[in-house]
Amino acid sequence: MEEIELVLDMAKDSMERALKHTQIELSKIRAGRASVQMLDGIQVEYYGVPTPLAQVSSITAPDARTLAIKPFERKIINDIERAIINSNIGLSPANDGELIRLNIPPLTEERRKDLVKKAKGEIEIARVNVRKVRQEANEELKKIQKDGGSEDEVKKAEERVQKMTDSYIAKAEQLMADKEKDIMQV
Known part of the structure; x- marks a missing residue:
C-alpha cells in the first residue's frame, strides 16, 4: 500500500536525520587533536x-x-x-x-573518560530519538489499519520498522565505538 510505504519512508528519513545530528554533535567533542x-x-x-x-x-x-x-x-x-x-x-x-x-593541550585520562561519558550521552539521545520515530511510525500504521488497511500489510510494515530501528541503533553504537576509540587513543 502506498500509505504504508510513505510512513516507512518518513520513518527512515527521520532516523537518518537523528543519526546525522548525532554525528555532528560527536564531531564537536574533541579527542585531543586539533579539529x-x-x-x-x-x-x-x-x-x-x-x-x-x-x-x-x-x-x-x-x-x-x-x-x-x-x-x-x-x-x-x-x-x-x-x-x-x-x-x-x-x-x-x-x-x-x-x-x-x-x-590544543593533550587530554588527561580523567578528561578522556569525561568525554566518553559525554559521547555516550549523545548516543543515548540518538537511541531515544530513533525509538521515538519507531513509535510514531507504528502509531501511523495502526491508524492505517483502523481506516481499513490490511492487517497483514501493517504487521509486515511494523516488522520493517523494527528492523530499521535495530539497524539505526546499531549504527549509533558503531559511532560510539569509533568515537570512544578516537578519544581514548593517546
Missing part, C-alpha cells in the same frame, strides 16, 4: 551582527595540536579572540596581530 569543527558554534560580533567564526575567517589545523585562525579583515582579530575566550571551550588564543593560534 576545525571544535570552533563550530562560536559567534563573532561582526558589524553588530553575531556571525559564525567560519564566515569571518579561515580556520586551519596546521598540525595535530594547533588551530590557526586568519580573519578576513584584520580589524576584527580582537573580536574573534574575545569570542573564543567567551565561548568556554577551554582554549587560550595567542594573537600575533595577523593570526590567532589555539594550542
